[in-house]
Amino acid sequence: xxxxxxxxGCLAPHPPHLVYAENPPQNEPTSEGGWEQLRxxxxxxxxxxxxxxxxxxxxxxxxWQTYVGTHFLGLPHFxxxxxxxxxxxxxxxxxxxxxxxxxxxxxxxxxxxxxxAVKMMENPDFRVDYGTITTGHMVNPAFDKPLVVxxxxxxxxxxxxxxMQEMMMELGRVTRDAILxxxxxxxxxxxxxxxxxxxxxxxxxxxDMSKEHITSHAMHLWDMRIIDYMxxxxxxxxxxxxxxxxxxxxAESDGGGLTWLLSTLTVxxxxxxxxxxxxxxxTGNAIVEWxxxxxxxxxx
Amino acid sequence: xxxxVLASYVVPVHPHPLLVPEQNEGWQRLRDAFDEAxxxxxxxxxxxxxxxxxTWPSIIGHQIQADPNPTWTLVDQDFHDLGSMDYSFRIxxxxxxxxxxxxxxxxxQSRTVAYNGFPIDVGSVVALKLLNPDNAIPAVIVSxxxxxxxxxxxxxxxSCLDVLKSTGKKAVAVTAMSMxxxxxxxxxxxxxDKIHSLKDDEWNRKVLEFLEEGRLExxxxxxxxxxxxxxxxxxxxxxxxxxxxxxxDNRNDLTGRVLAYEALHGAGGxxxxxxxxxxxxxxxxxxxxxVEMYHGERNVLDADESESTPESKQVDDNGPALxxxxxxxxxxxxxxxxxxxxxxxxxxRVGDLLYLSGVGPRQPGTNAIPGGPIRDxxxxxxxxxxxxxxxxxxxxxxxxxxxxxxxMEKVVDVTSFLVDMDRDFSGYNEVWAETIGHYGPxxxxxxxxxLPTPIAVEMKVIAKI
Numbered sequence: 001x002x003x004x005x006x007x008x009g010c011l012a013p014h015p016p017h018l019v020y021a022e023n024p025p026q027n028e029p030t031s032e033g034g035w036e037q038l039r040x041x042x043x044x045x046x047x048x049x050x051x052x053x054x055x056x057x058x059x060x061x062x063x064w065q066t067y068v069g070t071h072f073l074g075l076p077h078f079x080x081x082x083x084x085x086x087x088x089x090x091x092x093x094x095x096x097x098x099x100x101x102x103x104x105x106x107x108x109x110x111x112x113x114x115x116x117a118v119k120m121m122e123n124p125d126f127r128v129d130y131g132t133i134t135t136g137h138m139v140n141p142a143f144d145k146p147l148v149v150x151x152x153x154x155x156x157x158x159x160x161x162x163x164m165q166e167m168m169m170e171l172g173r174v175t176r177d178a179i180l181x182x183x184x185x186x187x188x189x190x191x192x193x194x195x196x197x198x199x200x201x202x203x204x205x206x207x208d209m210s211k212e213h214i215t216s217h218a219m220h221l222w223d224m225r226i227i228d229y230m231x232x233x234x235x236x237x238x239x240x241x242x243x244x245x246x247x248x249x250x251a252e253s254d255g256g257g258l259t260w261l262l263s264t265l266t267v268x269x270x271x272x273x274x275x276x277x278x279x280x281x282x283t284g285n286a287i288v289e290w291x292x293x294x295x296x297x298x299x300x
Numbered sequence: 301x302x303x304x305v306l307a308s309y310v311v312p313v314h315p316h317p318l319l320v321p322e323q324n325e326g327w328q329r330l331r332d333a334f335d336e337a338x339x340x341x342x343x344x345x346x347x348x349x350x351x352x353x354x355t356w357p358s359i360i361g362h363q364i365q366a367d368p369n370p371t372w373t374l375v376d377q378d379f380h381d382l383g384s385m386d387y388s389f390r391i392x393x394x395x396x397x398x399x400x401x402x403x404x405x406x407x408x409q410s411r412t413v414a415y416n417g418f419p420i421d422v423g424s425v426v427a428l429k430l431l432n433p434d435n436a437i438p439a440v441i442v443s444x445x446x447x448x449x450x451x452x453x454x455x456x457x458x459s460c461l462d463v464l465k466s467t468g469k470k471a472v473a474v475t476a477m478s479m480x481x482x483x484x485x486x487x488x489x490x491x492x493d494k495i496h497s498l499k500d501d502e503w504n505r506k507v508l509e510f511l512e513e514g515r516l517e518x519x520x521x522x523x524x525x526x527x528x529x530x531x532x533x534x535x536x537x538x539x540x541x542x543x544x545x546x547x548x549d550n551r552n553d554l555t556g557r558v559l560a561y562e563a564l565h566g567a568g569g570x571x572x573x574x575x576x577x578x579x580x581x582x583x584x585x586x587x588x589x590x591v592e593m594y595h596g597e598r599n600v601l602d603a604d605e606s607e608s609t610p611e612s613k614q615v616d617d618n619g620p621a622l623x624x625x626x627x628x629x630x631x632x633x634x635x636x637x638x639x640x641x642x643x644x645x646x647x648x649r650v651g652d653l654l655y656l657s658g659v660g661p662r663q664p665g666t667n668a669i670p671g672g673p674i675r676d677x678x679x680x681x682x683x684x685x686x687x688x689x690x691x692x693x694x695x696x697x698x699x700x701x702x703x704x705x706x707x708m709e710k711v712v713d714v715t716s717f718l719v720d721m722d723r724d725f726s727g728y729n730e731v732w733a734e735t736i737g738h739y740g741p742x743x744x745x746x747x748x749x750x751l752p753t754p755i756a757v758e759m760k761v762i763a764k765i
Contacts, residue, residue, distance in 0.1 A: 066378050081417040086359050088415045117486050125384040126375040157532050200447050202360045
């Protein structure tokens with residue numbers, strides 16, 4: 001069997017506003033658009049990924065929050081209706097997706113061997129979280145490639161950002177190992193925003209872009225700092241500054257996704273491609289791709 | 301009017317007592333306590349069950365469930381291996397809409413949600429399935445806002461009470477919440493479950509001791525400390541006791557009983573019954589201010605507009621000298637209302653009626669004018685915000701009424717004075733509809749040339765006591 005590979009790693013945030021703004025047939029609410037900068041960014045990401053052969057998308061979503069270990073969707077198929085509990089006016093999406101259970105189980109087993117608390121989720125009534133669905137849709141709206149879906153273990157809340165990072169670095173390492181052993185070509189996706197302070201009011205027309213901006217200058221500075229590290233191949237500095245970033249920018253990286261992503265990419269020293277940046281209800285969101293295929297010894 | 305809350309309950313949020321009580325003796329005791337509470341609620345004669353759930357976070361203010369019959373199957377995100385929870389609930393959608401409207405009248409951001417497939421949270425599902433399994437009593441569920449502070453959460457309860465009083469409904473109030481919320485981060489055998497740490501256990505027992513003594517407001521005022529001591533920072537901070545205490549008029553003399561206290565994967569789970577019957581003891585040990593209206597930072601999106609709003613001005617620029625209110629038989633005065641500009645009381649009792657002196661928007665203590673004064677010290681006109689001024693008038697009225705033992709719903713008649721009818725009537729009228737107009741008093745609005753201080757609006761109120 002050929003050696004597997006991670007062909008690309010992506011920061012792919014999940015605000016449901018982006019799906020809402022695109023008016024796909026799967027989503028019930030309709031809009032007049034909005035958040036184009038980010039949606040054009042996702043267009044560029046999709047275009048880029050379309051040129052890279054890959055078999056599976058591996059997502060860590062901060063909206064499947066687990067407090068007892070890290071969990072993996074463990075059944076081959078899920079379908080149903082996802083309604084965002086916070087923005088139900090924007091996101092009521094009929095999903096239908098396949099899971100690469102074999103790869104999920106392989107990552108699960110390696111994580112267990114590494115001492116992480118892990119569990120396969122095998123209840124057929126389980127509703128897939130809207131973060132996974134949003135990121136899945138924005139990256140691959142046809143959902144014609146299987147997913148591996150990993151929960152966000154909230155160890156940061158129980159311990160600290162440092163402990164969270166230790167666990168996510170390990171989870172990233174075993175994720176990478178499992179992918180390499182699987183013989184599959186994978187795109188890994190961290191489904192999180194950067195700064196994450198929301199506005200607490202919503203415009204009468206949610207897609208009214210005259211109301212959209214970052215919540216504060218401090219949040220903007222933090223987002224630009226982290227993005228600069230990404231664009232200049234300084235991922236290690238992101239890891240190093242993660243405690244301050246997470247605390248001061250109330251960053252959604254607290255869910256571990258970004259650390260896990262960087263770990264799966266062995267903390268890249270090559271530049272990432274920024275496909276787009278924009279705010280959504282005040283939070284900072286960047287669509288970023290690490291083109292591993294161009295920098296690592298992988299079969300593309 | 302007496303408080304319409306017949307009973308209050310604290311219940312845990314995790315699904316173990318619902319799905320697998322037989323796996324652990326403690327989980328079974330929690331289930332038994334749920335069953336006892338269910339019977340009490342059934343016997344109470346309540347018209348509605350109101351649930352404040354900490355496992356339903358929201359961002360855009362509070363959300364209120366308004367689907368008359370939400371039906372779905374819930375699987376817990378962590379404990380999915382314990383089984384699925386089918387639910388079909390009876391929601392009082394009219395009450396939900398009225399509560400939402402009352403929230404806005406008190407300055408709160410909120411909205412109702414009524415969507416097929418909306419994911420009712422695990423705390424609410426466990427509570428309703430165990431406390432009201434046959435849907436004999438309609439329910440309403442409200443979220444826990446991620447950013448809400450004590451004032452916002454308190455006002456949320458007061459607007460709920462507004463609706464209960466206006467509809468004449470009697471309620472059972474339920475908070476779905478953990479005590480200490482630190483769970484074991486490893487998988488454990490059911491038989492090995494226990495409170496995560498001795499510290500968590502000691503704090504839980506102290507909080508439960510307070511509740512058993514009926515000291516609900518004391519627990520509410522300890523919420524921040526409780527959060528710091530025994531709460532892991534999950535999605536929302538510890539705020540349900542703010543809501544529950546306000547639902548009970550912030551009292552410390554309830555009759556409390558802890559029906560059960562057990563571990564749920566390390567977290568503290570308790571079923572507590574709080575009977576409004578006074579235990580004859582207790583008074584407020586702490587003294588955080590009460591609050592009637594919410595004026596938080598809810599207009600972030602309109603920051604540019606708010607920045608152009610004139611600043612409030614201090615006493616030196618805001619008109620004639622201030623007087624201490626006139627004392628005397630039947631006079632009602634309060635430090636919570638602005639000082640008079642002459643020798644007269646804030647209000648005067650006559651029989652069962654209360655006559656208020658004209659009330660403006662000046663702030664007690666600072667004499668500042670929310671929305672800005674209408675002219676400067678030289679008499680030159682200034683831009684001002686009539687809505688902010690009108691809201692401040694209503695708040696001042698509420699404070700005087702409260703001092704007299706009356707309240708907004710007892711207002712009978714209002715005479716309003718505007719110095720610029722053409723400019724201000726619309727804004728004034730809008731705030732009226734959101735606030736005092738909600739209670740239905742008669743009203744007369746007059747245009748006048750000037751008021752003694754540089755304000756644009758004043759109201760003269762007659763209320764019942």
